[in-house]
Amino acid sequence: MTLCDNGPLVAIIDTDDPYHADCIAAMSTLPPRPLITTWPCLTEAMYLLFNADGIRAQNRLWQHLVDGRVELYVPVNGDWHRIHELMNQYADMPLDMADASLISAAERLDERQLFTIDRVLAAVQLADGQFLQIVP
Numbered sequence: 001m002t003l004c005d006n007g008p009l010v011a012i013i014d015t016d017d018p019y020h021a022d023c024i025a026a027m028s029t030l031p032p033r034p035l036i037t038t039w040p041c042l043t044e045a046m047y048l049l050f051n052a053d054g055i056r057a058q059n060r061l062w063q064h065l066v067d068g069r070v071e072l073y074v075p076v077n078g079d080w081h082r083i084h085e086l087m088n089q090y091a092d093m094p095l096d097m098a099d100a101s102l103i104s105a106a107e108r109l110d111e112r113q114l115f116t117i118d119r120v121l122a123a124v125q126l127a128d129g130q131f132l133q134i135v136p
Contacts, residue, residue: 001109002135003102004035004070005116009045013060014052019117026115026136034071035064035115038101042072079104086124093120106132 011023037045042061049057064070075083079101086100095103099121102114107127114121114132122134 001033001036001111002030003073003106003109003111003114004037004041005102005114005118005121006037006041006045006048006098007117008115009035009037009041009061009064009070010048010052011117013049013057013064016052022136023115023117030113030115030135034068036071036073036105036109036111038073038075038098038105040096040098040101044098073105073109075101075104076108079108082107082127090124093123095120095124099124103132 007019008023008026011017011019012027014020045061046058049061061070065072082104083097083100086103087095087097099118102121103124103126106112106114112130112133113135115135119134121132125131
C-alpha cells in the first residue's frame with residue numbers, strides 16, 4: 001500500500017494541475033495496489049477538484065474510490081489524539097489536519113511511503129524516529 005496526500009489525488013485527475021505529469025509518472029513506479037488516503041485528504045481533494053472542474057472532476061475521484069484504486073483509512077480511537085498532538089508539535093510548519101492524519105495513518109499502518117507533492121512532510125519525524133519516504 002502507498003499512503004496518498006490530497007495533492008496527487010488532484011493532480012492525477014486535473015490535467016491542468018502543474019504536478020499532473022509528475023504524478024502520472026510517479027504512479028507507474030508505485031506498487032500496483034490501491035492508494036490509501038484519509039478523510040481530511042479526501043475532503044481537501046474534493047474541494048480542490050470542484051474548484052478545478054466542478055462535479056465532473058469530483059466524479060472522477062469518486063470513480064477511483066468505487067473502482068478500489070483509492071481506499072479510505074478511517075482513524076481509530078488513538079489516532080485522534082495523535083493527530084491533535086502532531087498538529088501542536090509541528091504548528092510552526094504548519095502541519096494541518098490532513099497532513100497530521102497521514103502521519104498518524106503511517107504510524108498505525110506501519111507504512112513509510114507517502115505519495116505527496118508537499119515536501120514539508122519529509123521533515124516530520126514519526127513516533128519511531130523514522131521519516132517518510134516521499135514519492136515522487
